[in-house]
C-alpha cells in the first residue's frame with residue numbers, strides 16, 4: 001500500500017483540474033436551518049479562505065406538508081430526500097442538517113462527512129408568554145390538565161411517563177410558527193417542549209422556562225440532538241478532507257454511539273428513544289437510554305459506561321447498549337409500537 005504524502009507546511013485545499021472550486025452547500029429554508037448552514041459555511045470559509053461558497057436553500061417534503069401526521073410518512077427521509085437528490089446529481093457538494101433529523105441509515109450514494117460541536121443537547125420547556133412563571137415552573141409544577149404542544153412521540157411518551165397530570169396536542173411548523181401558536185390568545189397550548197439548541201441558535205434562549213433532562217421531568221433528548229451533521233456524496237474524498245478541520249471528535253464519537261443505539265433498535269423506523277451521553281474520563285463515555293411505550297406506561301432504561309476512543313468503539317458501544325435494552329424488554333415495547341405505526345418520523 002502506498003504511504004500517504006506528508007502534510008505540506010502550508011496546506012492547500014485538495015483539488016484537481018476537474019473539480020470545481022465553488023462549494024455548493026444545501027440547506028433547508030427555515031430560519032434555523034439557514035443559521036446552522038451559516039455556521040458550517042463560516043467554518044469552511046475560515047479553514048479554506050481561497051475557495052468560493054454558495055448556499056442553496058430548498059423546501060423539503062417535511063416543510064411543505066404540515067397536514068399529514070408525521071407518523072404517517074414513510075420515513076424520516078422526508079427532511080432529506082430533495083436535498084440528497086441535489087447532492088447525488090452534483091448540484092450540491094454538501095448538505096447541512098440537524099444531526100437528529102438525519103436517518104441512521106443513509107442511502108448508499110450518501111455519507112456522513114462531518115459532525116460539528118454540539119450545542120446544548122437538552123429539551124426545553126417553553127411556557128405560553130401570557131402565563132405567570134417562576135424559577136420553579138417546570139413540567140411537574142404545571143396545573144393538572146395543562147396541554148403540552150409537541151408532535152414528537154419521544155417527548156410525549158417520556159413526559160407522560162413521569163407527569164401523568166399533563167395532556168398533549170400536536171403542534172407543527174418551524175420553531176417560530178410553533179411559538180406563535182403557543183402565544184396566540186385563546187390558543188390550545190400551555191407550553192411547548194422544544195430543543196434548547198434550536199432556541200439558542202435562534203437567539204430565543206430567554207423563552208426557556210426550564211431545561212428538561214433525566215433528573216428534571218424525566219425527559220431525555222433525541223439521538224444526535226444539538227449537533228450539526230454534514231452529508232456528502234459517498235466516496236467524495238475531496239469533500240471529506242475539506243470538512244476535516246470542522247470535525248469535533250468528542251461530539252462525533254458520542255453521536256455515533258447514540259446513532260448506533262437507534263439504528264440497532266429501530267430497524268429503520270423512529271421510536272420513542274431518549275438518550276444522554278457524557279464524557280466521564282479520557283475516552284470514557286457514559287450513556288443513559290430509555291425506550292418508552294407511546295403512553296408512557298412501560299419503559300426500559302439502560303445505563304452504561306465504557307471505553308470509546310474510535311468510530312468503531314463508538315458503534316460497538318451503541319450496539320451493546322441497544323442489545324442490553326432488547327434483552328430487558330425494549331424489543332417488546334418496540335414491537336407493540338410497530339403494530340400501531342409502520343415506519344415513522346418522530347416529529348422531532
Ligand SMILES: NCc1[nH]cc(CCC(=O)O)c1CC(=O)O
Nearest residue numbers: 098194195197198225226227348
Ligand atoms: N425538526 C425539528 C428540529 N430539528 C432540529 C431542531 C433543533 C436543533 C437540534 O436539535 O439540533 C428542531 C426543533 C426542535 O426539535 O425543537
